[in-house]
Amino acid sequence: MTRYAAFLRGVNVGGVTLKMSAVAKALEDAGFGDVTTVLASGNVLLTSAAGAAGVRTKAEKALRDEFGYEAWVLVYDVDTLADISAGYPFEREVDGHHSYITFVSDDDVLRELAALEAGPGEVIAAGEGVLYWQVPRASTLDSAIGKTMGKKRYKSSTTTRNLRTIDKLLRR
Missing domain, CATH: 3.30.70.1280 (SP0830-like domains)
Structure with missing residues (x-):
């Protein structure tokens, strides 16, 4: 099992x-x-x-x-999941920012998301089946990734979790 x-x-x-x-x-x-x-x-x-x-x-x-x-x-x-968390390429805790992992099951969607231009204070990087993302706290929904993720096209193949949530799951 x-x-x-x-x-x-x-x-x-x-x-x-x-x-x-x-x-x-x-x-x-x-x-x-x-x-x-x-x-x-x-x-x-x-x-x-x-x-x-x-x-x-x-x-x-x-x-x-x-x-x-x-x-x-x-x-x-x-x-x-542990490998994905360990691969987070940015500083894990940055004051005033959220650290996220977007899980992506479609390679074409991952390439599209990774090609987005990051907004002010936002950083993105593709990993193996994931998009690592860090964004200022007040900008999540207005960021390049935030605006894009709300589109219907991405609903069946993506979901985003805060890095803290991932680490909490791994401790259980």
Whole structure:
């Protein structure tokens, strides 16, 4: 059995409100083991014998069936997640800034995002299947990445998490 982190896109922001206890139950009912939710923003740790792609497909179906919304889930085994966190190329904690990782399941989308011109105080860098991003606190939604991520085209293949959230998941 492999331990995975599953990131639900757009949960408890933008109109999709789910109780994490109900999410955990839906995933347990779908056959996942050791299901734990972290924070209320769609971060789930679970175990499965399936590969990451199989976990993604099964989790999306379970959430769509249970809650009736267009669920998108990005899934990483915890060792890969640890490598992603360790690869953060910028100073991890910068006063007045947020440090983010955008998980991207589509290589073309990753190339598009990595090619964006960073705004004032913003830095971006592509990693393996992720976009590392740091932005001034008051500028997140107005930044190059923030404006782009809101477009429908990116919903099924991206989700962003604060670096602190990733590290919290890794400590569990």
